[in-house]
Amino acid sequence: MFPYLNLFGAAIAVSPLVILVAIWLGAALAERTSDRHGIPSETLYNLIFIALLAFILGGRLSYAAQYPSAFIADPVSLVSRNLGLFDPVGGAAIGLVAAAIYGQRKQLALWPTLDALTPALAVLLTAIPLANLASGEAFGAPSSLPWAIELWGQSRHPVQIYEALAAGLILWWLWPGRAKSQDPAGTNFLLFVAANAFSRLFFEGLRGSSALTVLNLRAAQLAAWVILAAALYGLLYLRRKSKTALRTRSI
Amino acid sequence: MNSLTEKQFLRLAGAVLLISAVWIAISAGLPGGTANPGIPAPQAGFQAPDFTLNTLDGSTITLSELHGQAVLVNVWASWCIPCRTEMPAMQAIYDQYASQGFTILAVNATSQDSASDAADFVNEYGFTFPILMDVDGAVSRLYQVSALPSSFFILPNGQIEEVVFGGPMAEALLRTRVERLLQGEE
Numbered sequence: 001m002f003p004y005l006n007l008f009g010a011a012i013a014v015s016p017l018v019i020l021v022a023i024w025l026g027a028a029l030a031e032r033t034s035d036r037h038g039i040p041s042e043t044l045y046n047l048i049f050i051a052l053l054a055f056i057l058g059g060r061l062s063y064a065a066q067y068p069s070a071f072i073a074d075p076v077s078l079v080s081r082n083l084g085l086f087d088p089v090g091g092a093a094i095g096l097v098a099a100a101i102y103g104q105r106k107q108l109a110l111w112p113t114l115d116a117l118t119p120a121l122a123v124l125l126t127a128i129p130l131a132n133l134a135s136g137e138a139f140g141a142p143s144s145l146p147w148a149i150e151l152w153g154q155s156r157h158p159v160q161i162y163e164a165l166a167a168g169l170i171l172w173w174l175w176p177g178r179a180k181s182q183d184p185a186g187t188n189f190l191l192f193v194a195a196n197a198f199s200r201l202f203f204e205g206l207r208g209s210s211a212l213t214v215l216n217l218r219a220a221q222l223a224a225w226v227i228l229a230a231a232l233y234g235l236l237y238l239r240r241k242s243k244t245a246l247r248t249r250s251i
Numbered sequence: 252m253n254s255l256t257e258k259q260f261l262r263l264a265g266a267v268l269l270i271s272a273v274w275i276a277i278s279a280g281l282p283g284g285t286a287n288p289g290i291p292a293p294q295a296g297f298q299a300p301d302f303t304l305n306t307l308d309g310s311t312i313t314l315s316e317l318h319g320q321a322v323l324v325n326v327w328a329s330w331c332i333p334c335r336t337e338m339p340a341m342q343a344i345y346d347q348y349a350s351q352g353f354t355i356l357a358v359n360a361t362s363q364d365s366a367s368d369a370a371d372f373v374n375e376y377g378f379t380f381p382i383l384m385d386v387d388g389a390v391s392r393l394y395q396v397s398a399l400p401s402s403f404f405i406l407p408n409g410q411i412e413e414v415v416f417g418g419p420m421a422e423a424l425l426r427t428r429v430e431r432l433l434q435g436e437e
Contacts, residue, residue, distance in 0.1 A: 003416050004398040011398035011417055070423040070430075074340075077423030084415060084424050136294060141283035152292035194267075201271050205278030209285065209296060216279040225271050232264040239257065 001136040001151065014134040016083065022127030023052070026120035033176035037116040037185070043106055044116055047099055054098030059091025111186030111238075118192045122171040125196055129163035138163075141208040157206045166199040184242035187235065194231035200224045293394040295413050299324070299405045300393045304358065304383040307370055312356065312381055315409065321353045321432035322405040323425075326385070326396045328364040329372040334400040337419035338378060344425045345380045352407065353429055355380035360399060362388035404428050406435060 004011045027048045031041040063085050064071045064078060071077055077085060103113060132138040140149075140157030148155040174192050201224035204210060210218040255263065278284070291300040299322075303313040314322070325341065327334035338357070345355050359369045361384045373382050385391055394403065402415040412432055415424075 001395075002397075006398070013417060064423075067423065067427045067430075070426040073426065074422035077421035080421035080424065082415075082421050082424045084413070084428070085421060139294075141281065152294050152297060153290045198267065198271065202274060205274055205281060208283045212285055216284065217275060218278055218284060221275045221278060225268070225275060228271060229268055232267070236257075236260065236264070239260065 001134065003135050013083075015131040015137075018127050018131040018134060019124070022124050023048075023120075026123030029123060029176065030117055030120035033119060034116040036176065037112040039108060039113055039116040043108065044113075047102055047106075047108070047113070048117075048120065050102045051095045051099040055091040055095030058094025058098075059086040059088055062087040062090025062094065065090075109185070111184075111189070114189035115185055115187075118174060118189050119171075119176050122167070122174060122192060126164055126167040126171055129160040129167065133158075133160035133164070137209070139208050140206055143206075156208055159203055159206045159208075162206065163199065163203050166203065167196065170195045170199065184238045186238050190231045190234045190238065194228055194235065197224045197228035197231060201228065293403065293411065293414065295411050297411055298409055299403060299411050302390045302393060304385060304390060307359075307366075307373060307382040307384060312383060314356065314405075317354060317356075318409055319352070319407050321348075321407055321429065323353075323355045323429070324358060324394070324403040324405065325355060326358045326360055326391060326394065326399060326401045328360045328399050329368040330364065331399040333418035335372065337400060337425075339376060340420065340422040340425055342376070342378050342380065343422060344429055348429050348433065349380075351433055353433060356383055357381065358383045358385050358390050360388065360391050360396070361386045362391065363399075404432055406432055408435075 002014055005014055005017070006012075027045065030048070031045050034041045034044040060078065066087065103110075129138070136151060138160060139151050140159035140162075142154045143157045144155060145157070147158065149158045150156075170192065173195070174188055201221050204218050204220045204224065207218075210220060213219045213222065285296070289298060291298045293300060299314060301313065301315045303311060305311055314324070323341070325334075325337075327338070329335070341355055341357070345353070357378070357380055359366075359382060361369065366384060366386075369382070369384070383390075394401065398416050400418045400420075402418070402420060403411055404413045404415070406412050413428060
């Protein structure tokens with residue numbers, strides 16, 4: 001665990017730094033390969049930038065809307081650098097809406113755009129467990145395995161490392177250019193979603209910080225199972241649609 | 252994907268979903284699925300490690316004796332600019348919420364500071380919350396403090412609700428966190 005880097009007398013949080021670097025690398029990779037999906041790289045760059053900006057502003061405004069009295073008492077806090085004054089779910093929703101509006105204005109087709117964004121998302125999902133490892137969050141369950149790490153008073157599964165390795169493997173599997181050209185648009189994205197949902201579902205079972213629901217079931221696993229099922233159904237839908245299109249064309 | 256027939260794809264998808272469902276059921280029985288609040292560790296979800304320190308005015312405070320109160324443990328030093336910046340906001344929050352069962356333990360990292368500089372700073376601003384002197388750095392080590400300021404928001408049951416490394420914390424952040432502590436939210 002190394003939550004802070006002490007550089008030139010300033011303490012720099014490692015976790016957000018890792019995420020920022022991943023966004024930059026992922027966006028660069030996605031831009032380089034977006035032409036293969038028929039999306040101009042500049043358009044993809046703008047899409048990512050607008051979504052990120054909306055995520056940041058939306059996350060802060062959504063948080064302020066939930067605690068209006070705190071911000072009325074101290075309005076300057078609206079522009080505070082504190083990451084704690086942020087609602088990631090609200091920010092993500094606003095970011096998605098902003099991206100959808102931009103995509104509609106630019107008449108971007110949904111599935112090719114999602115395929116083009118897949119490398120960026122894959123890099124980001126590789127970095128998130130590393131950020132968690134740095135901050136000591138999303139830690140593993142107690143374990144006596146030889147590779148267990150000492151964290152928060154016990155030997156634990158290095159679950160953040162498992163998750164990073166799995167996400168790295170998925171990134172390698174779906175690396176731009178590896179997909180077969182006859183696969184219908186959207187296949188790469190849905191494979192990415194299905195693989196990550198399966199990975200999350202599996203490794204969540206080794207976490208020591210899960211939110212539990214009824215019958216001791218882990219909430220994240222249930223959500224991941226639903227996402228996995230939806231992604232598999234989406235893949236089936238795309239297969240059928242592409243086969244029907246092929247048949248129509250050959251007639 | 253298109254190399255599989257639809258039947259093969261459906262079988263594969265069904266097997267993946269079935270195996271996943273079985274793993275979810277097995278995971279529910281695995282121990283340690285959620286942070287054990289009984290274990291002391293300086294992390295959200297764990298019991299706040301206990302300590303006893305002398306205050307600037309010579310009295311002694313033990314964290315566990317504050318059980319039942321919402322507590323902010325803030326580790327600081329007088330030379331640390333963000334620490335100095337956030338302290339007036341902490342005082343404002345302390346003034347507002349102390350009567351509702353909230354207290355602040357401002358732990359001066361005296362092993363990295365000077366007791367007289369700390370006292371001068373406290374007297375200059377007239378802070379009224381307890382200032383604890385971590386002379387040998389034991390509490391900084393116990394709480395694995397790697398940056399100043401470091402703040403630990405502790406629920407009335409003694410469990411750490413949130414850790415904030417670095418600062419300065421905005422007044423709105425302090426206010427929302429303290430209100431959550433007092434409501435006993437996890």
